[in-house]
Amino acid sequence: MRIPGLRWLRNCCTFSLASSGRKALTLLQCKKQPVTLHKNYGDILPFVCSPGQLNQVFFNLLRNAFEAINEEGNIWINTFMDNGYAVIQIQDDGCGIPQANLSKIFDPFFTTKPIGSGTGLGLSLSYGIIEQHGGSIAVKSEIGKGTMFTVTLPITREADIKESELQNLK
Numbered sequence: 001m002r003i004p005g006l007r008w009l010r011n012c013c014t015f016s017l018a019s020s021g022r023k024a025l026t027l028l029q030c031k032k033q034p035v036t037l038h039k040n041y042g043d044i045l046p047f048v049c050s051p052g053q054l055n056q057v058f059f060n061l062l063r064n065a066f067e068a069i070n071e072e073g074n075i076w077i078n079t080f081m082d083n084g085y086a087v088i089q090i091q092d093d094g095c096g097i098p099q100a101n102l103s104k105i106f107d108p109f110f111t112t113k114p115i116g117s118g119t120g121l122g123l124s125l126s127y128g129i130i131e132q133h134g135g136s137i138a139v140k141s142e143i144g145k146g147t148m149f150t151v152t153l154p155i156t157r158e159a160d161i162k163e164s165e166l167q168n169l170k
């Protein structure tokens with residue numbers, strides 16, 4: 001199995017979501033209140049990944065969720081294992097995404113935010129990072145009801161990687 005540019009880190013996902021995720025949430029919550037967070041972190045097996053890049057993905061998704069809520073609302077973070085895949089869902093009950101925009105949101109520089117407040121790069125970068133990990137990112141949204149992003153990542157174990165590649169990753 002070929003995993004370019006990734007390094008092996010045990011418990012990376014636990015670290016990424018429970019620790020760095022917490023820092024991201026603290027930062028974002030300072031900016032915007034009142035948002036109620038509903039965290040449901042199911043166990044995810046450790047897997048080969050670039051934790052720094054995955055942190056960027058979840059920070060982007062959480063920031064978008066906060067920005068979609070105008071006055072008050074909820075954000076749900078669910079993580080679980082499904083069929084050998086790690087699944088991370090970030091859902092909000094914010095403004096929602098118009099059907100016509102759903103095919104554009106992963107394009108670089110696509111933004112609906114006021115000039116100066118969004119670059120339109122968050123989702124396009126996140127898409128590339130998830131793709132590099134062999135995973136996928138999906139979105140479901142309804143105007144006025146909210147949005148849910150689902151990130152699915154394969155649980156690539158150390159044993160799945162050739163010894164020679166492993167040396168390069170360490």
Ligand SMILES: Nc1ncnc2c1ncn2[C@@H]1O[C@H](COP(=O)(O)OP(=O)(O)OP(=O)(O)O)[C@@H](O)[C@H]1O
Pocket residue numbers: 060064065068092094095096097105110111112113117118119120121122123124147
């Ligand atoms: N949770 C969400 N709820 C509603 N709209 C969203 C949500 N997430 C993304 N979008 C839409 O997708 C667009 C692109 O998102 P993306 O994160 O790529 O860029 P951005 O948030 O506009 O800017 P930035 O580069 O600063 O993240 C947003 O401008 C917004 O219209």
Ligand SMILES: [Mg+2]
Pocket residue numbers: 060063064118122123
């Ligand atoms: Mg964004």
